[in-house]
């Protein structure tokens with residue numbers, strides 16, 4: 537996987553959990569820029585973060601426990617009108 541084009545974006549240093557990986561497609565997601573869904577119950581155990589496309593494919597249900605996924609970034613979704 538080439539990350540050459542993405543390097544500049546995350547060059548800020550320790551951003552901790554701000555950058556997460558989609559559990560399904562392994563896309564890097566920036567919780568300050570991208571719409572990110574997660575399962576609060578499986579987040580620690582399975583890194584249960586999901587991009588918007590995969591969340592929709594999962595019908596907003598966690599594939600591990602079946603509970604509803606939560607939007608980490610409601611303000612971004614509102615801005616884009618894709619809630």
Ligand SMILES: [Zn+2]
Pocket residue numbers: 558559560561562563586587588589590
């Ligand atoms: Zn994904």
Ligand SMILES: [Zn+2]
Pocket residue numbers: 575576577578579584598599600601602603
């Ligand atoms: Zn879950």
